[in-house]
Amino acid sequence: MTATLELAQALMRRPSITPDDAGCQALLAERLRALGFVCETIERGPADFRVTNLWALRPGPTPQAPVLVLAGHTDVVPPGPRERWRSDPFEPVVRDGCLWGRGAADMKGSLAAMVVAVERFVAEQTDAPLALAFLLTSDEEGPARDGTAAVCELLRQRGQRLDWCIVGEPTSVQRTGDMIKNGRRGTMSGRLTVRGIQGHIAYPHLARNPIHLLAPALAEWAATRWDDGNEHFQPTSWQVSNIHGGTGASNVIPGSVTLDFNFRFGTASTAAGLQARFESVLHRHGLRPGEDYDLTWTVGGLPFLTPRGTLVEAVTAAVQDVTGLTPELSTSGGTSDGRFIAALCPQVVELGPPNASIHKVDEHVALADLETLTLVYHRTLQRLSQTA
Secondary structure (H helix, E strand, C coil), rough: HHHHHHHHHHHHCCCCCCCCCCCCHHHHHHHHCCCCCEEEEECCCHHCCCEEEEEECCCCCCCCCCCCEEECCCCCCCCCHHHHHHCCCCCEEEEECECCCCCHHHHHHHHHHHHHHHHHHHHHHHCCCCCEEEEEEECCCCCCCCCCCHHHHHHHHHCCCEEEEEECCEEEEECCCCEEEEEEEEEEEEEEEEECEEECCCCCHCCCCCCHHHHHHHHHHCCCCCCCCCCCCCCCCCEEEEEEECCCCCEECCCCCEEEEEEECCCCCCHHHHHHHHHHHHCCCCCCCCCEEEEEEEEECCCCCCCCCCHHHHHHHHHHHCCCCCCEEEEECCCCHHHHHHHCCEEEEEEECCCCCCCCCCEEEHHHHHHHHHHHHHHHHHHHHCCC
């Protein structure tokens, strides 16, 4: 059994469903302290949703040494119906050349690969010209309010400098290293409530149907091309996630209708610009703020992009050294905690194993991918050390 596989299994046996870390970070901190890391546990959130975070720092030889952060999350999504799993989701097994269980790909396998890579690197370069850090949270799969975002704010207040960051999210498609995320789209959600007048459905002249008021604007939003994207980001996407109106009775015109929706956007648009365009459609259709509708916005994260530079080139070269692949740079997919780290760190990339089975029943990762990932992380450390 390899060191990466053994550590991944130890982490996976801990049922760390958000926000419960279930002891994962304590296990990792023990390994990191042995390498000279100073480990700090940072708890945030209310008593009924307590989030555990780990900030671990191994100082460089000088205060000017560049700081490389390895980031990720110890929490996992619920397994779903356990009877549908071929084996217990929290009792990892090796079968058919793969490691099976919740968190194998997202992302306890990556965390294990990171720690083992750092152990090898420190053993061969005890005086490397780098400061190394780990930033881990148990609230990435959940609301993400008291996890990485909170730690980054604390680090900002302390004046902690971050130069490079690698997030271990599962970014690959077919083989480890075939895709690197060098940015992510922003996410912005909204809740719109349109008010009408409730009444009997047979007497519509005595009521005012809010669904009918909303319908023309809804059709326009659905047909709108918000932007054309750019060389780094695909066009902005607008999608409705929920719509609710009515009392449940078939003979009542509802008094209000509520629409939940989401924008995923790159750098071709801004959050403020999208909000203004969205509301202009309401105004064009005669709906007045505060009188006919209420609208609230939640910006979950702004888009970020790391152009080609020291970190992208080091990770790309490391993948080529280990696998012979030339990774594709991509900003596709959902959000990650990289959006919070990018506010402090000028260069952030994400690299992890294939993501085909993440969040699914029978999540798994190929053993070969775990070992490749360990080698790529290790080689990246070596390359960054040479440029420091």
